Amino acid sequence: MAEYNNNKEKRRVDPGTPPGGPGVKPPRFNPYWIYGLIAVLFIVVNFYLTGSKGPVETTWNKVRTTMLVSNDIDRMVVINKEKAHIYLKNDRVSKYEKDFQGTFTKPAETGPHFYFVIGSIETFERNLAEAQENIEMSQRIEPEYRNERNWMGELLWTIGPFILIILLWLWIFRRMSRGAGGGSGGIFSVGKSQAKVFDKDSRVNTTFKDVAGLSEAKQEVVEIVEFLKNPGKFTRLGGKIPKGALLVGPPGTGKTLLAKAVAGEANVPFFSMSGSDFVEMFVGVGASRVRDLFKQAKEKAPCIVFIDEIDAIGRARGRNPNMGSNDERENTLNQLLTEMDGFDTNSGVIILAATNRADILDRALMRAGRFDRQIHVELPDLNERKEIFQVHLKPLKLHGDVNIEFLSKQTPGFSGADIANVCNEAALIAARKNHDAVMRQDFLDAVDRIIGGLEKKNKIISQDEKKTIAYHEAGHATISWLLEYAHPLVKVTIVPRGKALGAAWYLPEERSITTKEQLLDEMCSTLGGRAAEEIIFGKVSSGAQNDLERVTKQAYAMVSIFGMSDKVGTVSFYDSTGQSDYAFTKPYSEKTAELIDEEAKKIIDQQYLRALEILRKSADGHRKLAELLLEREVIFSEDLEHIFGKRPWEKHVLENNNSKQQDISPETSDATGQPA
Secondary structure, eight states: HHHHHHHHTOOOOOOSSSSSSSSSSOOOOTTTHHHHHHHHHHHHHHIIIIGOOOOOOOOOOOHHIIHHHHHHOEEEEETTTTTTEEEGGGGGGGHHHHHHHSSSSOOOSSSOOEEOOOOOOHHHHHHHHHHHHSGGGGGOOOOOOEOOOOHHHHHHHHHHHHHHHHHHHHHHHHHHHHHHTTTTTGGGGTTTTEEEEEEESSSSOOOOOGGOOOOHHHHHHHHHHHHOOOOHHHHHHTTOOOOEEEEEOOOOHHHHHHHHHHHHHHHSSSEEEEEEOOSSSSSSSHHHHHHHHHHHHHHSSSEEOOOSSTTHHHBOOOOSTTTTTTTTTHHHHHHHHHHHHHOOOTTTTTEEEEEEEEEGGGGHHHHHHOOOEEEEEOOOOOHHHHHHHHHHHSSSOOTOOOHHHHHTOOOTTTTTHHHHHHHHHHHHHHHTTOOSOOOHHHHHHHHHHHOOOOBBBBBOOOHHHHHHHHHHHHHHHHHHHHHHSSOEEEEEEOSBBBTOOOOOEEEEOOOSSOOOHHHHHHHHHHHHHHHHHHHHHSSOOGHHHHHHHHHHEEEEEEEETTTOOOTTTTTOOOOOOOOOOOOOOOOSSSHHHHHHHHHHHHHHHHHHHHHHHHHHHHHHHHHHHHHHHHHEEEEEEEHHHHHHHHTTTTTOOOOTTTOOOOOOOSSOOOOOSSSS
């Protein structure tokens, strides 16, 4: 009982607080209730107030045989030559109570009590005269004629359609304004900026402490924030505040997160919007929104303006596929260029922008004076991945066997978003397995799940297909183990996962440049699956589709981009800037194209013959590995070491796992629906 009283006491709130307690907003008033009340009121007035005074319909036959004969009628009034209203004598009204009870409306005591449709005036007068032939002249009824107009009905029929059209137009107009312009001004504010403003009243909680890694990028951005806080430190030496900074990097590396941290750290107004917010269905709206954005920014200077995915409007001019057509994007870009560095000064307004496609941006946008700095936000290295893991592992309940350094080594090439996904997926897998804490194996399964897809153990595969897949994957594993520059193998599986029927998992070396020998060894290892099928079965299958695709691209890159062909020479036909205009011809002649094809095919053929030779020399080990793979379905680097021995040139020391847990990496030899 004490607990009940305490809870009851807690529910007492101040009379001035809104329903639901302090801090809880009262429910919003729905205007449709007003429409419903008006409709109900209209029905009540129509049927109970207006309708209750109306006469009851009857027939001429009843009037002639009953009312006229009994002399019950006091007077008869013909309205608009259409209806005859009958007024009964006061002492005869009770005689017709039964007729009134069967109707929804009841006539007034003074009348009219009944009405009937007369047809034509001539017929009505003739019938009335015939019905009163036997009645004395003093008792005969002489009809009165009256013209009445229904002002309300005529008014509704006159202006009602116009009112309905206006209401319908307003409703459509309102719907269009929501979709096109937004904001409180509706369609009239379509040219207004859609930027979200963060100032002292609405702060962002993200700070630089929440951004792991990106030490160089953070230093550049912190300097901009510090300049806004303490400009005298820099201006006393003659420096000027930078006008803009462009964050460039692959997706998921933390460009937008870095901008959020700037908003959280800076004590100045922060305008945030996306590049697509400038694009609209109306002509000239993009340029108008740019003008309005900078107008607001100048009023609140010093401030920071952040444009996410600026490539939506910053694409290089003159590269529109619709040749010669008026491009709204170009008009918006021209206005943006003028506002950023035109005749008008934008002192105190700093532009931050983010994109992962800097190569397609217009040159005028990239020049100094608009974006003075280009901050490259690249994929995190080993140490930065440790910091990112530390951030995302904080909310997780971890088991004692989880090692952050081990996890960072197992995820080369992962972006910050990928690492966040790994941590979340590991927690979901641990919950699915009813674990009390997230274990190391859960993280390994999570990386497997993200890279390769979901395991499909129930996929129907015949024994012949399974054997082909096993020897195919064993071919990859054998050659990669025996070649010096191939990536160290970690795991081989023939369990279908995602679209792949089988896959070999590697732990790629983190390197900045790649030599010709390393590329050739990787190509030879990739062709090992096709070579194994030819040696063992004497025929090849479509399972090497992904392998051939990767090898072909690699060979053409070696010849036409990296300059690794003696015949073609040390030339590169790749434009990394992406700023070249539309070219209708290739940057080389047909003769050079034939030479590139010959050289690429020569490289692939040489590596394929090399793969055949290696597999023939190591036939016993290849066969043992394939049979072990058929038996277990998943094998690890320890099994290859037991069959082939240790690699004498091994540079990486992979962490041994006595229980043979999965050590996985983001690089596999297959990414399609075929065995790698």
